[in-house]
Amino acid sequence: xxxxxxxxxxxxxxxxxxxxxxxxxxxxxxxxxxxxxxxxxxxxxxxxxxxxxxxxxxxxxxxxxxxxxxxxxxxxxxxxxxxxxxxxxxxxxxxxxxxxxxxxxxxxxxxxxxxxxxxxxxxxxxxxxxxxxxxxxxxxxxxxxxxxxxxxxxxxxxxxxxxxxxxxxxxxxxxxxxxxxxxxxxxxxxxxxxxxxxxxxxxxxxxxxxxxxxxxxxxxxxxxxxxxxxxxxxxxxxxxxxxxxxxxxxxxxxxxxxxxxxxxxxxxxxxxxxxxxxxxxxxxxxxxxxxxxxxxxxxxxxxxxxxxxxxxxxxxxxxxxxxxxxxxxxxxxxxxxxxxxxxxxxxxxxxxxxxxxxxxxxxxxxxxxxxxxxxxxxxxxxxxxxxxxxxxxxxxxxxxxxxxxxxxxxxxxxxx
Amino acid sequence: xxxxxxxxxxxxxxxxxxxxxxxxxxxxxxxxxxxxxxxxxxxxxxxxxxxxxxxxxxxxxxxxxxxxxxxxxxxxxxxxxxxxxxxxxxxxxxxxxxxxxxxxxxxxxxxxxxxxxxxxxxxxxxxxxxxxxxxxxxxxxxxxxxxxxxxxxxxxxxxxxxxxxxxxxxxxxxxxxxxxxxxxxxxxxxxxxxxxxxxxxxxxxxxxxxxxxxxxxxxxxxxxxxxxxxxxxxxxxxxxxxxxxxxxxxxxxxxxxxxxxxxxxxxxxxxxxxxxxxxxxxxxxxxxxxxxx
Numbered sequence: 001x002x003x004x005x006x007x008x009x010x011x012x013x014x015x016x017x018x019x020x021x022x023x024x025x026x027x028x029x030x031x032x033x034x035x036x037x038x039x040x041x042x043x044x045x046x047x048x049x050x051x052x053x054x055x056x057x058x059x060x061x062x063x064x065x066x067x068x069x070x071x072x073x074x075x076x077x078x079x080x081x082x083x084x085x086x087x088x089x090x091x092x093x094x095x096x097x098x099x100x101x102x103x104x105x106x107x108x109x110x111x112x113x114x115x116x117x118x119x120x121x122x123x124x125x126x127x128x129x130x131x132x133x134x135x136x137x138x139x140x141x142x143x144x145x146x147x148x149x150x151x152x153x154x155x156x157x158x159x160x161x162x163x164x165x166x167x168x169x170x171x172x173x174x175x176x177x178x179x180x181x182x183x184x185x186x187x188x189x190x191x192x193x194x195x196x197x198x199x200x201x202x203x204x205x206x207x208x209x210x211x212x213x214x215x216x217x218x219x220x221x222x223x224x225x226x227x228x229x230x231x232x233x234x235x236x237x238x239x240x241x242x243x244x245x246x247x248x249x250x251x252x253x254x255x256x257x258x259x260x261x262x263x264x265x266x267x268x269x270x271x272x273x274x275x276x277x278x279x280x281x282x283x284x285x286x287x288x289x290x291x292x293x294x295x296x297x298x299x300x301x302x303x304x305x306x307x308x309x310x311x312x313x314x315x316x317x318x319x320x321x322x323x324x325x326x327x328x329x330x331x332x333x334x335x336x337x338x339x340x341x342x343x344x345x346x347x348x349x350x351x352x353x354x355x356x357x358x359x360x361x362x363x364x365x366x367x368x369x370x371x372x373x374x375x376x377x378x379x380x381x382x383x384x385x386x387x388x389x390x391x392x393x394x395x396x397x398x399x400x401x402x403x404x405x406x407x408x409x410x411x412x413x414x415x416x
Numbered sequence: 417x418x419x420x421x422x423x424x425x426x427x428x429x430x431x432x433x434x435x436x437x438x439x440x441x442x443x444x445x446x447x448x449x450x451x452x453x454x455x456x457x458x459x460x461x462x463x464x465x466x467x468x469x470x471x472x473x474x475x476x477x478x479x480x481x482x483x484x485x486x487x488x489x490x491x492x493x494x495x496x497x498x499x500x501x502x503x504x505x506x507x508x509x510x511x512x513x514x515x516x517x518x519x520x521x522x523x524x525x526x527x528x529x530x531x532x533x534x535x536x537x538x539x540x541x542x543x544x545x546x547x548x549x550x551x552x553x554x555x556x557x558x559x560x561x562x563x564x565x566x567x568x569x570x571x572x573x574x575x576x577x578x579x580x581x582x583x584x585x586x587x588x589x590x591x592x593x594x595x596x597x598x599x600x601x602x603x604x605x606x607x608x609x610x611x612x613x614x615x616x617x618x619x620x621x622x623x624x625x626x627x628x629x630x631x632x633x634x635x636x637x638x639x640x641x642x643x644x645x646x647x648x649x650x651x652x653x654x655x656x657x658x659x660x661x662x663x664x665x666x667x668x669x670x671x672x673x674x675x676x677x678x679x680x681x682x683x684x685x686x687x688x689x690x691x692x693x694x695x696x697x698x699x700x701x702x703x704x705x706x707x708x709x
Contacts, residue, residue: 069511127697130510131453132652135644136693139686142641150679261637265518272515301530308523315516316504 030185034178043177044250049290050188051242056271056282057195058238063268064276065199066231067211069130072121072137073267075144076236078259079117080110080243082148085161085254099165103248110240118236122229141261148256160255164247180249187245188283191238195279198234207231269311275323284322420552425670431559431628433666434566435461438621439643440650440658441573442614448590448653449610452502452513456521458640460618462633463524464490465626466532467619469539479542487619494615498608521637528633536630562624569620570659586610638682642669645689651699660700 034043059073084106092102121140128136148155155161167174167183174180198204206227209217218224247254266289274285292310296303318325439457446454464486471482501516543561547554577583588596589606597603621639629635642665650661665685673681692699 063511069514123694128693131514132648132693132697134453134514135641135648136690138641139645139689142686143683146680146683150677262522265522268515269519272511302526304526305523305530308519308521308526311519311522312501312516315512315519319508319512 027189034181040177043181045290045294046287047177047181047184047249048246049287050184050283051246052267052270052290053283053286054188054191054242054245055239055267056274056286057191057279058235058242059267059271060195060276060279060282061198061207061231061234061238064271064278064282065204065207065211066228067207068228068231069134070121070137070232070235071134071261071264071268072141072144073235073239074259074261074263075141076114076117076239077243077246077263077267078144078148078254078256079236080114080240081247081254081259082155082161082243083113083240084110084244085164085247086155088165088248089161089163100168100171102165103167103244106248107241107244110244111237112240114236114240114243115233116236118232118234119229121236122232138261138264141259141264145256145259145261148259155256158256160253161247162253164252164254166252167248174249177250184245184249187241191241192279192283195238199279203227203230273311273314273321275321275325275327278321278323278327281321281323288322418552420554421674423553424555425674426667427555427559427563429667429670430663431556431562431666432670433646433663434562435621435625435639435662436643436646436665437659437662438566438569438617439639440647440662441655442617443644443647444653444655444658445590445610445617446614447647449586450502450506450607451510452517453510453644454614455514455517455640456497456501456524457614457618457643458636458638459521459524459528460490460494460615460636461622461625461639462631462636463493463528464619464622465539465631465635466528466537466622468623469537469626469631470532472539473537483623486623487616490615490619490622491612494612495608497615498611502607502611503604521640525633525636532633534633536632538630539626541627556628558624558627565620565624569617582609586613642682642685645685648689649692649699651701654699654701657699657701 033046037043037046055073055077058076059070062068062070084103087106087109088099088102092105093099097105121137149158151157166180169183172179174183199207206217206222209220209222210224210227214224267286270285270289271282272285273289274283275281289307292307293303296306299306314321320328439461442457442460443454446452446457467486467489468482471477471485472479475482477485497520501520502513505513505516541558543557545557547556548560549555575583577587585596585601586606586609588599588601589603589610593603596606622636625635625639643662646661646665647658648661649665650657650659665688668688669681669684672684676684
């Protein structure tokens with residue numbers, strides 16, 4: 001499938017030394033932070049925000065990069081937590097594995113189980129998009145939560161699972177919040193790095209191409225089906241790790257009501273607030289929305305309502321989140337980027353053109369006698385050139401009339 | 417497996433189905449007019465249920481004035497909702513709008529808790545609470561009321577949309593915004609009216625369902641989601657589909673809860689939804705615009 005159809009000459013992305021210095025400073029601050037904060041409660045909040053951050057990093061693959069809606073991330077988180085907790089408290093001791101190594105096995109099992117569930121949930125994405133997918137993922141979340149509550153013999157029901165053992169590294173037990181902090185921090189940093197490597201790889205580019213324009217991506221030989229499922233698997237795996245960390249640290253207790261639809265919404269809000277489609281953004285969003293309730297504590301019962309208003313305002317005035325805002329300011333005041341299409345030349349083969357047009361035709365005929373088909377018009381310069389080249393080809397379906405209506409639908413191409 | 421039980425299940429299924437149908441209609445109308453899925457639709461059932469309950473219990477209003485006041489109130493809330501959560505985002509993709517409507521949903525839920533307290537309210541019934549006995553079959557009069565009012569609403573809606581100028585303008589807006597604008601229809605007003613109308617439909621559902629459930633801040637969430645399921649099962653974007661989907665979902669849910677498992681009652685709607693999405697994504701009267709696939 002993956003024949004080289006377009007050659008894009010692109011400058012290799014190099015992270016500037018300034019970014020490295022910034023990251024190093026941030027890491028040092030994070031390392032000495034627990035020495036400055038003696039309050040166990042605040043460290044617990046930081047731990048929790050990192051766990052949420054990992055969930056958001058996972059969600060980011062699906063939503064921020066591959067552009068697929070998911071409102072079921074808390075369910076993955078729950079599956080991860082329950083897998084890890086049940087194994088360590090119930091099933092592993094049965095076969096004689098001590099609780100010192102149990103959590104690590106639980107962690108690996110959580111990753112595997114959640115990735116499998118990710119594939120199961122990812123499968124509907126082959127057919128669904130937009131709010132249909134949102135609804136399917138909500139349904140998935142509800143079914144999982146109902147199962148956790150009602151399958152008493154397996155999950156312990158609504159009482160939850162108490163006394164989950166801590167992580168134990170060669171005899172060093174991460175029991176106290178301050179100790180768990182370093183474990184969670186290390187895993188978070190590792191996962192950030194993994195996410196960065198994935199995003200900068202062929203896989204990451206495939207995700208982005210699906211988000212920008214699925215049909216064009218398919219025409220270019222991207223296996224959109226496989227990559228969509230992969231995105232869900234990654235989201236699941238990350239949530240699985242977060243779930244395992246959640247179960248084995250903090251209160252060492254889990255119950256089904258933590259992993260609710262509201263939590264999925266909160267995770268989504270964290271990601272969007274921080275800035276979807278970036279790596280540091282979701283972490284900042286997770287930190288802010290975990291600490292916000294503390295800052296709004298003076299409002300007492302009203303804080304959730306204020307929180308909701310904040311989310312609406314962010315959506316209206318700051319659509320790209322904190323990371324987007326930062327990027328904008330950075331480009332405006334620090335370094336202006338070179339124009340994107342300078343010196344870029346896209347070449348497209350005949351077979352890719354044919355494939356694109358047949359996909360287009362299929363979409364038009366699938367629409368039947370609908371008045372119009374809307375193609376998401378891509379913002380990416382390269383894809384734009386590719387589509388432009390495809391559409392000037394003589395094999396374009398003759399009854400297809402293409403026009404843009406910039407004032408009404410700014411980023412859509414309408415085919416009437 | 418006796419007749420009486422089955423008949424009672426059917427009636428309660430139809431009654432719950434009416435509620436889902438009303439909610440589903442709200443989703444479909446707003447989606448058709450504005451291209452937006454309103455994830456706060458469930459809160460437009462919860463809020464009027466509170467309004468009606470408080471007016472009836474705290475302020476001792478009669479049933480008719482309380483209900484009318486509730487519908488007017490929820491219409492106003494619907495209009496404010498349209499201005500705040502939809503209008504500023506109308507030219508953006510679906511994700512910001514979904515999150516913004518979810519934000520409204522959170523706000524309304526927690527706002528309701530602040531204003532009305534955490535205690536569940538059990539509003540008085542407009543009909544006697546003793547069941548109507550037909551032979552062995554016991555039927556809750558409230559169920560009959562729900563079914564009756566819903567049918568009246570549907571007839572009203574049919575007349576409103578098909579026979580009045582305003583209704584036709586609303587339909588034109590839903591079908592083709594550009595053309596409607598060229599014909600001199602004020603699209604933004606039509607969309608606002610649709611939001612108000614959908615809120616009032618939710619209001620009717622809330623008033624009707626209040627006396628059956630206890631009125632709490634969380635009652636709307638599941639009702640809204642199930643209404644949305646119903647709309648998809650019926651074929652999203654289709655008005656008859658939403659009605660049929662609602663009734664079907666209500667009936668299946670009652671039977672499945674009785675014969676299969678009552679603990680998983682709330683899961684059946686989603687299982688049906690996922691099955692329909694996977695194997696029959698068009699639903700009964702599927703939409704033709706191929707955005708879904």
